[in-house]
Amino acid sequence: xxxFEYFDVTADxxxxxxxxxxxxxxxxxxxxxxxxxxxxxxxxxEREITFEITSEDEVSLLYDYLEExxxxxxxxxxLFSEFHVEIDDGLHLKATIKGEAIDWDKHERKTEIxxxxxxxxxxxxxxxxxxxxxxxx
Amino acid sequence: MTIKDExxxxxxxxxxxxxxxxxxxxxxGRLYIDDESxxxxxxxxxxQIVNVACLPGVQRYSIGLPDIHFGYGxxxxxxxxxxxxxxxxxxGGVGFDINCGVRLIKSNLTEEDxxxxxxxxxxxxxxxxxxxxxxxxxxxxxxxxxxxVLDYGAEWAVENGYGxxxxxxxxxxxxxxxxxxxxxxxxxxxxxGIPQLGSLGSGNHFLEIQVVDEIYDEKAAEVxxxxxxxxxxxxxxxxxxxxxxxxxxxxxxxxxxxxxYKIQIADRQLACAPLDSKEAQNYIQAMAAAANYAWANRxxxxxxxxxxxxxxxGKTAKDMEMDIVYDVAHNIAKMETHKVFKNExxxxxxxxxxTRAFGPCREEVPEKYRExxxxxxxxxxxxxASYVLRGTEVAMEETFGSTAHGAGRVLSRSKAKxxxxxxxxxxxxxxxxxxxxxxxxxxxxxxxxxxxxxxxxVVRVSDSTGIAKLVAKVKPLSVCKG
Numbered sequence: 001x002x003x004f005e006y007f008d009v010t011a012d013x014x015x016x017x018x019x020x021x022x023x024x025x026x027x028x029x030x031x032x033x034x035x036x037x038x039x040x041x042x043x044x045x046e047r048e049i050t051f052e053i054t055s056e057d058e059v060s061l062l063y064d065y066l067e068e069x070x071x072x073x074x075x076x077x078x079l080f081s082e083f084h085v086e087i088d089d090g091l092h093l094k095a096t097i098k099g100e101a102i103d104w105d106k107h108e109r110k111t112e113i114x115x116x117x118x119x120x121x122x123x124x125x126x127x128x129x130x131x132x133x134x135x136x137x
Numbered sequence: 138m139t140i141k142d143e144x145x146x147x148x149x150x151x152x153x154x155x156x157x158x159x160x161x162x163x164x165x166g167r168l169y170i171d172d173e174s175x176x177x178x179x180x181x182x183x184x185q186i187v188n189v190a191c192l193p194g195v196q197r198y199s200i201g202l203p204d205i206h207f208g209y210g211x212x213x214x215x216x217x218x219x220x221x222x223x224x225x226x227x228x229g230g231v232g233f234d235i236n237c238g239v240r241l242i243k244s245n246l247t248e249e250d251x252x253x254x255x256x257x258x259x260x261x262x263x264x265x266x267x268x269x270x271x272x273x274x275x276x277x278x279x280x281x282x283x284x285x286v287l288d289y290g291a292e293w294a295v296e297n298g299y300g301x302x303x304x305x306x307x308x309x310x311x312x313x314x315x316x317x318x319x320x321x322x323x324x325x326x327x328x329x330g331i332p333q334l335g336s337l338g339s340g341n342h343f344l345e346i347q348v349v350d351e352i353y354d355e356k357a358a359e360v361x362x363x364x365x366x367x368x369x370x371x372x373x374x375x376x377x378x379x380x381x382x383x384x385x386x387x388x389x390x391x392x393x394x395x396x397x398y399k400i401q402i403a404d405r406q407l408a409c410a411p412l413d414s415k416e417a418q419n420y421i422q423a424m425a426a427a428a429n430y431a432w433a434n435r436x437x438x439x440x441x442x443x444x445x446x447x448x449x450x451g452k453t454a455k456d457m458e459m460d461i462v463y464d465v466a467h468n469i470a471k472m473e474t475h476k477v478f479k480n481e482x483x484x485x486x487x488x489x490x491x492t493r494a495f496g497p498c499r500e501e502v503p504e505k506y507r508e509x510x511x512x513x514x515x516x517x518x519x520x521x522a523s524y525v526l527r528g529t530e531v532a533m534e535e536t537f538g539s540t541a542h543g544a545g546r547v548l549s550r551s552k553a554k555x556x557x558x559x560x561x562x563x564x565x566x567x568x569x570x571x572x573x574x575x576x577x578x579x580x581x582x583x584x585x586x587x588x589x590x591x592x593x594x595v596v597r598v599s600d601s602t603g604i605a606k607l608v609a610k611v612k613p614l615s616v617c618k619g
Contacts, residue, residue: 010206011546011549071328074329074333074378075325077332079271104269109269109270109577111339111579111580111583112271112338114340114381115384118392
């Protein structure tokens with residue numbers, strides 16, 4: 001099982017992330033996001049940020065979580081490459097994300113993500129958990 | 138039978154989706170598009186026009202412009218107007234990049250005047266105007282100052298030394314929507330807005346030094362102050378993370394609101410609220426604040442562009458007559474008066490990837506342009522021409538005073554990356570005399586001219602259908618990309 005993969009949409013980009021459980025799929029979604037912006041292999045773990053969110057359903061939780069990642073990326077001027085997520089009852093999430101301050105001499109500069117969309121967003125649970133999201137570039 | 142089989146041709150390049158197509162439609166659909174683009178048009182984009190035509194209080198037509206393509210919820214290149222009495226507002230009808238827009242600055246310089254300095258000018262512009270993913274503005278606003286930016290827009294910028302008081306006269310809304318209220322903008326949006334003010338952004342946004350290549354309408358060009366051979370500068374940029382956050386905040390709020398108000402929608406991203414609701418009023422005020430942020434942002438960049446020209450060419454910006462021609466918003470919702478069938482009525486016009494194209498005599502158009510209609514600025518893509526058009530009576534009659542906004546993407550970024558090579562694109566553009574400066578090779582490949590629909594056809598259809606008339610073509614000499 002891959003951790004995440006991208007798929008094409010004309011104007012933007014979509015990804016699917018996978019995990020044995022919801023926590024792991026959310027963690028891999030974080031990796032998918034920061035590999036659009038930069039290359040996570042080059043991001044050292046210098047600093048961590050913790051946040052909590054509560055949403056009304058699992059799809060909304062995914063949306064809010066991904067938006068929160070963009071928020072910390074822009075406001076703290078950081079890139080992240082390690083994600084620890086704990087979700088209770090599918091609606092309450094606690095995350096610790098690790099990374100470092102952006103240094104464009106060190107980090108690869110790929111694409112800016114404007115926002116997360118609800119378009120075709122899903123949380124599918126079978127033997128594994130599959131998340132899907134399309135981001136607006 | 139597909140949805141496209143139901144569409145009837147009204148006249149050359151104009152199609153109608155009858156209101157009878159779907160029982161839920163409250164208005165017909167209209168498409169301004171040439172035959173070739175009609176054939177290529179995605180069914181999904183047509184369905185989105187129909188979905189918008191089903192929203193409460195929609196007036197007359199749900200409209201697709203010559204650059205229509207599939208968006209999230211509402212199509213991009215779309216216009217819809219809603220009655221103030223029983224209509225709605227939807228953040229999805231404006232888009233994430235609130236007041237993404239275009240500004241054109243003129244000069245009295247010719248290509249000859251700058252040709253020996255073009256490299257230097259381009260390098261200096263690239264240095265002086267921050268761009269690209271994870272770029273910060275050069276100034277750092279205080280916590281209180283962001284509120285002034287959101288409330289006063291370009292007025293704040295001019296008062297703080299960015300540009301000239303007369304600049305405000307030639308900005309849509311004079312660079313400030315008075316409905317804006319910073320007190321209802323989230324702390325998150327303000328926090329994203331503070332570090333990024335005064336930065337260009339990334340993706341299809343650009344800053345170009347251009348030359349006026351062709352004049353189609355001598356009289357209008359003269360009124361706009363444009364001449365063949367003139368050096369001009371174009372900015373394409375928006376409201377950065379601040380506007381994106383405001384859109385996201387309200388998508389979530391509207392997601393609850395439409396259910397509470399029992400509004401039927403075909404897609405979650407059409408989430409909306411009745412115009413007389415608190416949610417709608419708050420969104421309109423927050424959206425206006427984001428629009429103001431974008432106008433302040435373009436105003437600050439204008440100031441740095443003038444400073445850069447002064448530094449490199451050793452003349453003052455006033456001596457070089459670096460006046461603003463106009464500044465348009467192409468992602469916005471506005472209260473306007475329009476004729477709907479026989480009656481004048483106030484409506485909330487959503488323009489998502491659409492440029493206002495008000496014709497003569499409208500008081501919203503700056504006095505000096507009022508006789509011929511407002512300037513309409515349609516940006517091309519990296520290395521291709523951009524256009525100046527003027528607003529028309531036809532646009533007032535048919536499209537709530539709106540026309541296209543640019544070239545829509547036709548090739549995904551990963552396909553563009555596979556198909557194009559940054560060094561080759563740079564060389565190709567160089568052979569056409571165009572210099573490019575970008576923050577990464579990724580952006581050059583992703584933004585390759587071939588990844589976009591031909592902007593020439595978009596303006597040709599605008600012109601032939603009369604929803605804007607061609608005035609001038611400008612072509613790039615150098616491009617800065619984020």
